Amino acid sequence: MAEVQRCDAVVIGAGFAGMYALHRLRDDLGMRVRVFERGSGVGGTWYWNRYPGARCDVESMFYSYSFSEELEQEWEWTERFPAQPEILAYAEHVADRFDLLEDITFETSIVSADFDEKSREWTVRADSGELVAAPFLITAVGCLSSSRIPPFPGLDSFRGQIFHTGQWPHEGVDFSGKKVAVIGTGSSGIQAIPKIAEQAGHLTVFQRTPAFSLPARNRPLTAAEVAEFKASYPEHRAEARVAPSGVPGIPPVGSAFSVSDERREELLTERWIRGGTSFLSLFNDTSVDIEANNLSAEYVRERIRDIIDDPDTAQKLLPYDYPIGAKRICLDTDYFATYNRDNVDLVSVRETPIEEITPRGLRVGDTEYEFDVIVFATGYDAMTGPLNAIDIRGTEGVLLRDKWAAGPRTYLGIATAGFPNLFMLTAPGSPSVLVNMIISIEQHVDWVADLLVYLREHGYTRVEALLDAEDSWVETVNEAASHTLFPRGNSWYLGANIPGKPRVFMPFVGGAGRYRKICDGVASADYRGFTMSAAADVQPDAAEVPVRN
Numbered sequence: 001m002a003e004v005q006r007c008d009a010v011v012i013g014a015g016f017a018g019m020y021a022l023h024r025l026r027d028d029l030g031m032r033v034r035v036f037e038r039g040s041g042v043g044g045t046w047y048w049n050r051y052p053g054a055r056c057d058v059e060s061m062f063y064s065y066s067f068s069e070e071l072e073q074e075w076e077w078t079e080r081f082p083a084q085p086e087i088l089a090y091a092e093h094v095a096d097r098f099d100l101l102e103d104i105t106f107e108t109s110i111v112s113a114d115f116d117e118k119s120r121e122w123t124v125r126a127d128s129g130e131l132v133a134a135p136f137l138i139t140a141v142g143c144l145s146s147s148r149i150p151p152f153p154g155l156d157s158f159r160g161q162i163f164h165t166g167q168w169p170h171e172g173v174d175f176s177g178k179k180v181a182v183i184g185t186g187s188s189g190i191q192a193i194p195k196i197a198e199q200a201g202h203l204t205v206f207q208r209t210p211a212f213s214l215p216a217r218n219r220p221l222t223a224a225e226v227a228e229f230k231a232s233y234p235e236h237r238a239e240a241r242v243a244p245s246g247v248p249g250i251p252p253v254g255s256a257f258s259v260s261d262e263r264r265e266e267l268l269t270e271r272w273i274r275g276g277t278s279f280l281s282l283f284n285d286t287s288v289d290i291e292a293n294n295l296s297a298e299y300v301r302e303r304i305r306d307i308i309d310d311p312d313t314a315q316k317l318l319p320y321d322y323p324i325g326a327k328r329i330c331l332d333t334d335y336f337a338t339y340n341r342d343n344v345d346l347v348s349v350r351e352t353p354i355e356e357i358t359p360r361g362l363r364v365g366d367t368e369y370e371f372d373v374i375v376f377a378t379g380y381d382a383m384t385g386p387l388n389a390i391d392i393r394g395t396e397g398v399l400l401r402d403k404w405a406a407g408p409r410t411y412l413g414i415a416t417a418g419f420p421n422l423f424m425l426t427a428p429g430s431p432s433v434l435v436n437m438i439i440s441i442e443q444h445v446d447w448v449a450d451l452l453v454y455l456r457e458h459g460y461t462r463v464e465a466l467l468d469a470e471d472s473w474v475e476t477v478n479e480a481a482s483h484t485l486f487p488r489g490n491s492w493y494l495g496a497n498i499p500g501k502p503r504v505f506m507p508f509v510g511g512a513g514r515y516r517k518i519c520d521g522v523a524s525a526d527y528r529g530f531t532m533s534a535a536a537d538v539q540p541d542a543a544e545v546p547v548r549n
């Protein structure tokens with residue numbers, strides 16, 4: 001039996017959430033923290049997603065930590081939307097600058113975590129066999145970190161190379177002169193396809209559902225605009241923290257029906273030319289009214305028709321299956337124009353799916369396609385996948401994944417009843433993936449840090465979400481989504497991309513600003529909805545009496 005190491009908190013994951021949690025808890029609260037990370041470096045999503053074209057769709061100046069003025073002043077972003085290598089370099093810089101590496105154990109996955117009611121400690125077990133016990137467990141496992149290759153028959157028989165965009169080899173992939181397949185046309189596929197097409201001998205894209213994609217219009221940042229931005233960083237950050245999307249935007253002009261057809265076309269064109277996701281927030285009813293939504297959707301379809309030379313290919317690429325924005329909007333650079341290249345073909349697998357992977361390629365109906373390389377851009381078991389992959393056992397030995405069998409249930413998207421002293425950063429029930437992730441992460445970590453200080457000041461050693469509070473939050477999350485068009489897309493937000501996964505809209509759609517207010521309100525009401533107790537409150541063999549709710 002391995003010896004149990006002890007510390008004050010265990011953090012699972014060394015992406016942006018885990019890194020900031022380590023810094024806050026260790027350097028501000030003086031806690032002894034151990035972080036476990038399955039990769040061999042920091043950066044999370046940006047460590048794994050090294051596929052060609054990988055780039056963030058939140059602008060650089062906002063997709064960065066705000067907790068250190070020195071950090072935000074010294075780091076130089078070079079492009080409007082940061083590319084993966086630059087974000088990874090930034091994460092590595094942060095790790096060095098704040099001496100984070102010494103407390104992170106790399107290439108190590110946590111396989112189980114058990115809460116012991118007597119000692120009020122979590123014991124985590126790593127795949128290395130190491131056991132660590134700590135009063136607090138913080139998961140920073142990411143929302144899109146369980147990559148998924150659909151279980152096609154014959155997968156193992158393929159004689160060429162297979163890659164998933166979310167597990168890209170560090171040394172890169174040379175596609176020169178090769179026959180390449182890309183399966184999937186979500187954000188990852190849409191970014192990778194133009195880059196792979198530039199290099200490959202021939203590229204065939206297998207598309208099941210055509211996606212809405214907007215031009216990113218990425219460009220280098222000028223020194224002058226960076227300097228101007230940095231001069232007023234505190235104001236920009238303050239705005240970002242309360243903005244619905246975690247990025248300050250231009251306020252909507254009103255309903256899509258409040259302007260004439262000509263004016264609407266003009267406004268949509270302005271946003272199309274501007275690039276980025278602000279196209280979707282031009283009108284205040286795009287995400288809630290299907291008729292309004294269709295006006296923006298049709299504008300995008302028109303642009304696709306304009307760009308694609310071959311009308312049959314254009315027809316296949318037109319997105320009609322869901323309202324624009326109901327699945328995560330994609331941002332691209334030359335995605336649609338790529339289909340005008342001679343070395344690129346598009347195969348729709350909507351009616352006739354991919355039936356099997358063969359030794360030479362893959363089969364769709366009666367047609368076998370031959371490839372040297374197959375790239376799976378097939379997405380993730382989102383949000384719950386990374387948490388459910390760990391055997392997390394709360395009170396009475398209940399497994400988190402069993403508790404969540406019909407869908408995730410949390411209080412505020414951060415805690416769940418029956419799992420004391422567990423904080424799940426950017427978990428289902430929080431805005432997370434619907435807003436700037438760094439804003440979500442900083443808000444969660446700061447909120448947890450404040451709660452830990454509160455516990456310490458009051459002598460409490462145990463904190464647990466109450467079931468009533470959780471039920472009511474789950475209702476709030478469902479209710480908020482039900483007023484939008486989000487549930488009409490078969491998205492990973494809903495778990496709809498995984499056969500058999502419960503169909504539950506997981507993120508909170510209320511926006512970063514409103515969510516922050518709710519969390520702050522809970523904190524200032526002495527953490528309403530949580531029960532807390534000191535160890536001395538518990539008599540041997542007596543039921544614990546909640547001292548606060």
Ligand code: NAP
Nearest residue numbers: 055056057150184185186187188189208209328377378379
């Ligand atoms: P995704 O959005 O889930 O897309 C997966 C794609 O694979 C879809 O086109 C899907 O088709 C297809 N697919 C899945 N199973 C298939 C099957 N059996 N046969 C044929 N096609 C299949 O995954 P993703 O593109 O990796 O993106 C996930 C999320 O990561 C994004 O939504 C975004 O939040 C984030 N991301 C962000 C960026 C960025 O910041 N720019 C870049 C990449 C990723 P269906 O649509 O029919 O299911």
